[in-house]
Amino acid sequence: MIFHLSIDCREPRRVAGVIAELFGSNIVVPFPPVGNGASFMALAGDARNSGVEVYPRGMGLQLVDGVDEAVGVAGEGAPSATHFAMATPLDEAQVLAIGAREGWTARVCNRGGQFDVIEFWIENDxxxxxxxxxxxxxxLRLGSVEQGLAAV
Structure with a gap:
């Protein structure tokens, strides 16, 4: 199951609004962790809290040594912003072991004090x-529209 995905575009607020309209929810919230206030999230308002993070064009996510979470970077040659969040039936140790087996970074991170994820860096980029x-x-509990994902 995919919970959310991200894209970059020229007009993040406008694009998030259109996506929210297509979801039938019209729910758009700021997404402050990436893009310094220029990113937004369109929320479907469904039971899975499905959403699309919309970053400014040229904004990407990068794995940085010594930093505990993905870092948003912008500019020519920036890495891709595209990513998604998915459910797994595996436990934390199993997911981390797969990353280690492949030689890829896999680490537990907390998103704004709201929920934990395992950043699983495919091919380390x-x-x-x-x-x-x-x-x-x-x-599902803390990332819901009702709980205010905008707080993330």
Missing amino acids: RMVEVLTAPMQAQY
Whole structure:
């Protein structure tokens, strides 16, 4: 199951609004962790808290040594912003072991004090947020529209 994905575009607020309209929810919230106030999230308002993070064009996510979470970077040659959050039936140790087996960074991170994810860096340059069952419960409880994802 995919919880959210991200894209970059020229007009993030406008694009998030259109996506929210297509969801039938018209729910758009700021997404402050990436883009310094220029990113937004369109929320479907469904039971899975499905959403699309919309970053400014040229904004990407990068794995940085010594930093505990993905870092938003902008400019020519920036990495891709595209990522998604997915559910897994595996436990944390199993997910981390797969990352170690492949030689890819996999680490547990907390998103704004709201919920945990495992940043799973495919080939160490494309992030997938993997959520174990306890993380899914956090995401569904604290990442909901009702609880104000804008606080993340």
